[in-house]
């Protein structure tokens with residue numbers, strides 16, 4: 078290969094790279110003011126021992142055939158040829174579809190996959206499964222499952238009120254007080270699906286601060302806002318934010334500082350919410366102090382502060398990845414409504430701002446290239462985080478969004494571009510669930526814990542090994558993602574593999590529409606080119622775009638979006654809620670009669686909270702040094718661990734009480750399981766809380782402290798989903814509740830076992 082520098086893109090940003098035949102060197106895009114260090118993980122992807130070198134099949138499945146098997150996750154693998162594995166897989170797909178029906182194929186395949194519009198693994202798999210008969214799908218995400226169901230019923234369409242509401246430019250120019258629940262950590266906004274070329278959050282927050290804006294951070298962790306903004310830190314007890322929000326509303330109303338006009342003209346349900354605020358127990362600052370651990374005077378002072386000037390309430394996604402996670406989302410919106418600020422520039426409420434790089438940015442004026450979808454002929458679905466329930470309890474009824482549904486009986490699960498043995502809660506339970514399948518197929522470039530549970534492992538290329546187009550609707554740069562290195566081993570593009578399978582199943586022409594991968598890129602680019610030409614703008618043909626390597630797209634002016642229009646004229650621009658107004662309470666939701674989700678924002682005791690046996694809240698938040706589990710073996714991720722183990726943060730006072738020193742390997746445990754991690758003592762965490770990021774690959778072993786739990790009771794690497802709880806946020810949304818669970822922490826009185834997660838399993 079000639080050593081030419083090429084542009085490429087990842088979910089953590091656009092970059093440039095050159096390859097000399099052995100080493101890949103990367104640097105951020107020169108136009109990026111604040112690039113993410115996650116980029117340093119990329120070079121390791123080229124040829125790591127964790128890469129899947131050739132198609133592999135689980136020995137038990139290959140030799141005994143499909144069927145329920147507790148050996149999944151324990152068995153060895155055989156290397157087979159592409160032709161042999163695709164023949165067997167085509168036969169198995171046919172068998173499952175004809176014996177059990179198309180809904181017996183689960184194609185939820187949740188996960189982030191990689192940047193690139195064409196080789197996007199889920200897009201490819203969904204198309205393949207749709208043209209070959211259809212599949213049970215998943216709805217909503219692990220990210221925002223509770224908010225995705227709630228927000229459209231109380232405020233507006235999810236994207237409209239999250240991505241395209243309050244912009245960073247408005248914050249820099251207008252906001253007086255930023256009240257950030259869960260913060261807006263720069264590590265999080267560095268990430269955006271599809272990649273952004275300019276990370277602008279730090280600059281915007283700094284500009285606001287320099288103008289005199291005040292930042293208030295409500296979070297158990299101080300680093301959730303950048304140091305640059307000198308935030309006031311209110312270290313709240315996890316899972317209690319809605320109590321603080323209710324007390325802020327109560328205090329503002331009791332002092333007569335609420336916006337009665339806005340509540341009358343733009344909101345529905347105020348009487349019910351007001352009644353709840355003032356009914357016993359009165360939701361005042363003293364009441365909330367007991368629940369939240371934030372002192373009453375600090376709550377009253379905050380209520381005073383937010384009632385003056387422009388106040389922006391942000392709620393991080395993390396708050397709703399918890400039991401009753403809908404409540405702080407609703408509470409945040411209601412608080413902004415009580416202040417009368419919704420729809421003002423830089424003010425009101427923005428769910429998720431700062432959680433992802435897509436939020437708060439201008440939108441492109443022309444559509445990005447997109448891979449065409451095919452309608453799924455099967456109408457069977459589950460809320461995405463209910464996957465283990467579905468596999469363990471086929472035919473069982475459950476409630477979701479006001480209706481009763483039944484779990485389908487799935488026999489074949491197919492994953493491309495996701496890692497459920499990273500993202501799902503209570504991984505030992507998930508292992509029991511996948512044991513119920515007849516067949517589990519996984520496409521992945523690397524031997525993740527998910528691949529290690531699959532019957533069929535199909536090695537995928539990484540983006541580095543193929544040509545693609547990088548684009549999102551919230552970044553102006555269209556990127557020619559050029560192949561940088563040759564494919565690893567026998568790895569193939571998901572598109573080519575699925576195309577071969579579609580041909581075997583008699584649907585090859587529908588799947589590929591007769592196009593090569595290159596022809597698809599040209600076809601997809603064409604709609605962007607046409608839109609540019611229609612506006613009389615520079616509209617190079619594909620070859621020229623490819624030659625240039627990048628193309629700057631026009632963006633729409635920031636008009637404040639649907640909430641600004643609604644504020645200006647609620648009759649002409651009603652919200653899509655039942656009343657057309659902000660639902661600070663909702664008769665429709667109350668009408669569902671759900672015990673775990675009343676018709677207004679409310680404080681509800683969680684079923685799981687710290688107690689004597691499990692005295693800590695475990696916050697398992699997003700990792701600063703990688704995207705989820707991706708490239709966990711890369712330099713930046715590996716460099717943040719201690720002796721190859723994930724790091725858990727604990728307050729020095731808590732550590733002292735447990736006899737734990739900085740650097741000690743500790744055991745984090747509850748009745749569901751345990752994991753090991755290396756302790757880091759930090760004053761930046763609320764006492765009684767420990768924090769372990771997600772993403773260290775699950776590495777299960779027997780637990781010497783609990784041998785009766787079997788061979789997978791202790792993750793020796795530090796994956797928090799060894800201990801998290803697998804239940805829905807409520808029967809309204811059934812969102813993922815992975816962020817919080819109750820644990821005990823102890824010193825580990827044994828020789829810590831070696832971490833072997835980043836290797837390939839035994840293969841013959």
Ligand SMILES: Nc1nc2c(c(=O)[nH]1)N[C@H]1C(S)=C(S)[C@@H](COP(=O)(O)OP(=O)(O)OC[C@H]3O[C@@H](n4cnc5c(=O)[nH]c(N)nc54)[C@H](O)[C@@H]3O)O[C@H]1N2
Nearest residue numbers: 188189190191198219220494495496500520705706707815
């Ligand atoms: N405890 C706890 N758990 C959580 C969370 C939490 O807060 N706490 N957060 C949740 C959230 S918000 C999310 S979004 C999920 C994330 O969960 P996932 O999105 O499943 O996590 P990733 O590690 O991004 O998984 C992507 C997988 O795709 C693979 N991949 C990349 N490119 C390609 C490709 O081209 N082809 C194929 N076939 N595969 C590819 C990668 O190797 C990787 O295995 O985790 C959730 N889990």
Ligand SMILES: Nc1nc2c(c(=O)[nH]1)N[C@H]1C(S)=C(S)[C@@H](COP(=O)(O)OP(=O)(O)OC[C@H]3O[C@@H](n4cnc5c(=O)[nH]c(N)nc54)[C@H](O)[C@@H]3O)O[C@H]1N2
Nearest residue numbers: 220259265268295298315316393394395432698699704705
């Ligand atoms: N570097 C990096 N960035 C990412 C990702 C990644 O994997 N790596 N993943 C991306 C994805 S898919 C998503 S969905 C977003 C998720 O965005 P978020 O869900 O907002 O991200 P988290 O880091 O999980 O949580 C943010 C902070 O919320 C705080 N928190 C936790 N529980 C509570 C609580 O009960 N109350 C309060 N007030 N605060 C609490 C924690 O201290 C945590 O650091 O992040 C995205 N950004």
Ligand SMILES: [Mo]
Nearest residue numbers: 218219220221
């Ligand atoms: Mo997410």
